[in-house]
Amino acid sequence: MRTLVVEDDPTIARLHRGFVESHPRFVVVGEARTAAEALRAFALLDPDVVLLDIYLPDATGLHVLRQIRRRPSPPVDVIATTAARELESVRQAMAGGVQHYLVKPFTAAVLRGRLDEVVRLRDELRAAGDELDQDAVDRLVRRGAGTPTLPKGLSARSLRLVADALAAACAESADASAGEVAELTGMSRVSARRYLEHLVETGVADVAPRYGAAGRPENGYRPA
Numbered sequence: 001m002r003t004l005v006v007e008d009d010p011t012i013a014r015l016h017r018g019f020v021e022s023h024p025r026f027v028v029v030g031e032a033r034t035a036a037e038a039l040r041a042f043a044l045l046d047p048d049v050v051l052l053d054i055y056l057p058d059a060t061g062l063h064v065l066r067q068i069r070r071r072p073s074p075p076v077d078v079i080a081t082t083a084a085r086e087l088e089s090v091r092q093a094m095a096g097g098v099q100h101y102l103v104k105p106f107t108a109a110v111l112r113g114r115l116d117e118v119v120r121l122r123d124e125l126r127a128a129g130d131e132l133d134q135d136a137v138d139r140l141v142r143r144g145a146g147t148p149t150l151p152k153g154l155s156a157r158s159l160r161l162v163a164d165a166l167a168a169a170c171a172e173s174a175d176a177s178a179g180e181v182a183e184l185t186g187m188s189r190v191s192a193r194r195y196l197e198h199l200v201e202t203g204v205a206d207v208a209p210r211y212g213a214a215g216r217p218e219n220g221y222r223p224a
Contacts, residue, residue: 001119002029004047006038006064007081008056012104016051016081019108023115035059039067042076049077049118054084054093062089065096077118081106085168087184090161101164103171154198161185162195166205167223175220177210196221 003020005028007013017028030045032038035056042050042064050068054061065078080093080101093101099121100114165184169176182192199205203224210220 001026001048001122002045003027003049003051004030004032004038004041004045005051006032006041006056006061007051007053008033016111019111020051020115022108023112025119026115033057035061035064038064042068043071046073047076049079049115051079051081052098054080054082054089062092062096065093065098069096077122079111079114079118081111085171087165087186090164090168094157094160101160103164103167105171151198154195158185158187158191159195159198162187162192163199163204163223166196166199166221170222175208175210175222177218177220179218181221 003026005013005016005020007016010033013031013033017031020026020028026049029047030041032041033056035058038050038052038056038061041047052061052064056064061080061082068076068078078096078098080098081104082089082102083104084090085103090101099118102110102114162181162185165181166176169180169184178193178196179189181187181196182189185192187195196205196207200207200221205221206224207219207221210218
């Protein structure tokens with residue numbers, strides 16, 4: 001799959017290129033350092049996948065994302081690869097249809113897992129045929145959200161938001177509490193805890209008691 005790497009730091013761009021090209025199903029066809037370069041490269045190279053930084057010198061990656069979605073080109077999968085941890089950036093990226101949101105720094109294994117999901121979804125879409133019944137639609141939508149069937153009351157979009165908020169919080173500390181994740185996402189503490197517990201149950205996150213503070217012990221969560 002043809003991949004465009006949009007990253008203003010040349011060292012990080014080379015690192016991400018290496019991560020992508022270590023996957024047998026992907027090849028990097030171009031790099032861009034600015035939003036303007038990204039849009040020119042997108043039009044010229046027609047990539048299948050874009051690794052998109054949010055912080056660019058001339059405009060944000062969110063601007064690039066909006067322009068990409070307006071173009072009458074075949075669908076492209078966008079993976080945000082960024083240091084942007086603000087809730088609003090995550091929300092806008094999700095609204096723009098990013099497949100995944102990775103907070104820097106991340107490992108080759110983490111990116112490879114997301115690329116595997118892109119491949120699986122594309123393979124399922126090719127095998128699905130032209131007309132789908134409701135079960136097939138539901139299955140593909142869940143796959144596109146990167147989540148299995150969810151318990152009643154949980155949504156795929158909110159689960160992604162909680163998972164991204166947890167990753168952002170743990171980039172700066174050992175773990176995060178349900179209250180801290182709730183503050184980042186704008187959810188209630190109870191709702192955030194439900195999503196975090198689901199991430200633990202599905203092996204996406206780990207949980208351990210926090211000790212040392214007065215009062216009732218609090219659980220700390222972190223990506224598995």
